[in-house]
Amino acid sequence: MKAIMDALPYLWAGLQVTAYVFVIAIIIGFIIGLIIALMRLSPWKVLNWIAKIFVDAIRGTPILVQLFFFYYGLNSLGIISLDRTSAGILTVAINAGAYFAEIIRAGIQSMDKGQTEAARSLGLTNVQTMRYIILPQAFRRMLPTFTNQAIISLKDTSLLSVIGIADLTQKGQVVIAATFKAFEIWLAVGVLYFIIIYLLSLLSSYLERRYELR
Amino acid sequence: MSLIEVKNLKKSFGNAEVLKDISVTIDKQEVVCVIGASGSGKSTFLRCLNRLEEITSGQVVIDGQDITAKDANINQIRQEVGMVFQQFNLFPHKTVLENIMLAPMKAKGITADQARQKAEALLAKVGLKDKAGSYPNELSGGQQQRVAIARALAMNPKIMLFDEPTSALDPEMVGDVLDVMKQLAQEGMTMVVVTHEMGFAREVSDRVLFIDDGVIMEENKPSELFADPKHERTKAFLSKIL
Ligand SMILES: Nc1ncnc2c1ncn2[C@@H]1O[C@H](COP(=O)(O)OP(=O)(O)OP(=O)(O)O)[C@@H](O)[C@H]1O
Ligand SMILES: [Mg+2]
Numbered sequence: 182m183k184a185i186m187d188a189l190p191y192l193w194a195g196l197q198v199t200a201y202v203f204v205i206a207i208i209i210g211f212i213i214g215l216i217i218a219l220m221r222l223s224p225w226k227v228l229n230w231i232a233k234i235f236v237d238a239i240r241g242t243p244i245l246v247q248l249f250f251f252y253y254g255l256n257s258l259g260i261i262s263l264d265r266t267s268a269g270i271l272t273v274a275i276n277a278g279a280y281f282a283e284i285i286r287a288g289i290q291s292m293d294k295g296q297t298e299a300a301r302s303l304g305l306t307n308v309q310t311m312r313y314i315i316l317p318q319a320f321r322r323m324l325p326t327f328t329n330q331a332i333i334s335l336k337d338t339s340l341l342s343v344i345g346i347a348d349l350t351q352k353g354q355v356v357i358a359a360t361f362k363a364f365e366i367w368l369a370v371g372v373l374y375f376i377i378i379y380l381l382s383l384l385s386s387y388l389e390r391r392y393e394l395r
Numbered sequence: 396m397s398l399i400e401v402k403n404l405k406k407s408f409g410n411a412e413v414l415k416d417i418s419v420t421i422d423k424q425e426v427v428c429v430i431g432a433s434g435s436g437k438s439t440f441l442r443c444l445n446r447l448e449e450i451t452s453g454q455v456v457i458d459g460q461d462i463t464a465k466d467a468n469i470n471q472i473r474q475e476v477g478m479v480f481q482q483f484n485l486f487p488h489k490t491v492l493e494n495i496m497l498a499p500m501k502a503k504g505i506t507a508d509q510a511r512q513k514a515e516a517l518l519a520k521v522g523l524k525d526k527a528g529s530y531p532n533e534l535s536g537g538q539q540q541r542v543a544i545a546r547a548l549a550m551n552p553k554i555m556l557f558d559e560p561t562s563a564l565d566p567e568m569v570g571d572v573l574d575v576m577k578q579l580a581q582e583g584m585t586m587v588v589v590t591h592e593m594g595f596a597r598e599v600s601d602r603v604l605f606i607d608d609g610v611i612m613e614e615n616k617p618s619e620l621f622a623d624p625k626h627e628r629t630k631a632f633l634s635k636i637l
Contacts, residue, residue: 298447299484299543303498303550304474313497318488395487395532 184362185369188353192366195352196373202266202348203335206273210334213274214281219311221286232282239279244337248272252344269341277334284326288319321392328385332378339374349373398423398554398585399444404453406439413439415609417453421587423553426580428596428617429589431606432632437589440606441556444587445476458553474502477547481559483539485531485546491518492527495546503550510549517545521575537568541575548579555579557588593637597621605629 220232239247252268255261263271292315300310320327342351353370357363399421406414413436421427429437442448443455446462446469455462462472486494495514499505505513518524521541523534531539540560547555557576561569573595580586580599590596596603597617605613605620605628613620613629621637624630 293484295480295482295484296486299478299480299486300498302445302447302473302476302478303547304470304502305498306470306502309501313501314486318486321488395530 182365184360184365188356188360188362188366188369191352191356192349192369192373195347195349196377198346198352199335199338199348199350200377202270202273202338202341202346206270206338207277207331207334209270209274210277210281213278214285217278217282218285218289221282222289236279236282239276240283244272244276245340245343247276248340248344265341265344265346269338269344269346273334273337273341276337277330280330280333281327284323284330285319288323288326289315291322292319321394324385324389324392328382332381335378335381336374397421398425398458399587400454400456401444402454402456404440404443404455405451406436406443406448407451412451413609414443417606417609417611419604419611419614421585423585424583425602426584426586426588426600427602427604428600429587429604429606430591430593430596430632435606436609437606438558441478441558441587441589444554444556445473445478447478470502474498474550475553477550477552477555479540479543479547479555479557479560481562483531483536483543483563485539485543487531489530490527491523491529491531491534491542494531494542495549498546499549513549514545517548518542520548520578521545522571535568536564537571540564540568540572544572544575544579554585554587557586557590559589559591561590561592591636593621605632607632 217232217235220228221236223229248269251272252263252265255268256263296314296318297310300314301307305313338348339350342348342354345351349370353366357366360366397420399419401417401419404414404417405412417440429440431437439448443450444457446455450463457472458475460467460472462469486497489497492511492514495517496507496510499510499513500507515524515527518527521544523538523541523545526534526538526542531542534542544555544560560576561572564572569592573592576586576588576595577599588595588600600617602614603617603620604611605624605626607628613624613626620629621633624633
């Protein structure tokens with residue numbers, strides 16, 4: 182117990198990094214997902230193809246390989262230089278984006294055609310129809326699936342420790358290297374991850390209640 | 396002056412020709428009912444009038460504008476043509492008032508205050524003043540359909556299209572909706588109504604179109620069409636439903 186108490190300030194710092202990386206990555210990932218989903222549903226075949234290739238490429242490769250590709254691979258070209266945190270955020274964001282894209286696409290496609298027809302028949306444009314009618318309803322329905330993916334992405338951030346990002350997992354390793362209390366520290370790290378994930382699911386069910394499904 | 400002019404309209408879905416050379420003109424303030432068997436093309440015809448379906452060939456002219464022309468502003472034209480659907484298609488995530496206010500604000504750019512005033516007046520007109528804050532799923536089918544009519548009217552359309560507006564309703568709700576439509580007709584709205592309500596067609600419409608297998612088989616004043624159908628197909632159809 183004392184080992185855990187002593188480690189807490191370090192773990193707390195790691196937790197903050199984890200939370201920071203996660204929040205930024207999930208916001209960027211959501212925007213990527215929305216863009217890719219709209220590309221997949223657009224009437225332009227080229228956009229469909231680009232979007233499909235993107236989603237297949239990301240879903241068809243391990244996230245660890247993607248991380249190495251963005252951090253070591255891209256940097257080795259010498260054209261751009263990504264620091265660890267940017268590479269880590271980018272990896273998690275792109276990964277989440279690919280899955281979000283599929284969730285959003287399915288959500289939009291599951292909407293009743295009558296909603297679009299009613300909106301268009303009133304003279305709303307395609308974009309207005311998406312923005313005011315289709316997306317708000319689709320997002321509400323997707324909320325539980327979104328939460329699932331967000332939780333997966335949060336867990337994915339622990340992989341970023343391998344490129345040296347000082348997240349919760351990495352801080353755990355550092356503390357253990359100094360104290361040799363592997364059992365206590367990994368238990369504490371696990372509990373901390375569990376707490377954030379639990380808070381996330383609380384937030385999700387709050388939103389589900391706040392925006393009642395109609 | 397004719398408000399709707401349809402010339403040699405053809406519409407195919409893949410290889411199936413659903414509308415085969417339809418020509419008809421509808422005057423301002425006219426109320427036209429469209430009747431016909433299931434699958435004969437009534438809905439498709441109606442949906443070609445506001446380009447919810449792209450036509451295969453021919454011309455649809457609404458208030459002097461060819462709606463299929465390359466430079467036609469279809470969103471502008473649709474503001475002039477209200478549509479009421481069999482399944483209501485209200486926006487379930489918005490209140491009754493918001494359903495009615497949305498399009499005038501977003502498509503026409505009028506202020507929220509003006510939109511609210513208009514919406515409240517229309518709700519009073521369809522007898523649902525007290526439902527402004529309700530969500531669609533809290534209303535009966537008949538109430539939802541009257542909201543849908545109010546929503547379409549909020550754009551001040553010149554034409555109202557109805558696709559079987561009472562077919563999805565419990566029998567006891569049908570009357571309220573038909574009453575609203577009757578009142579609209581009396582106020583001089585130009586209306587095209589696909590319906591199985593022969594009583595409504597007889598009482599309210601100026602003309603009835605009988606569509607059979609993608610063509611207008613027969614059209615006439617309701618009194619004559621119902622009393623003295625000329626075509627065998629019309630007779631057969633009427634004998635089945637009357
Ligand atoms: N989007 C579509 N794709 C393919 N075929 C279609 C489509 N919409 C309609 N059809 C076909 O066109 C024909 C006419 O359909 P339409 O809905 O216009 O008939 P209707 O007269 O309105 O029938 P009902 O009284 O059942 O509503 C039908 O055979 C239908 O299967
Ligand atoms: Mg129909």
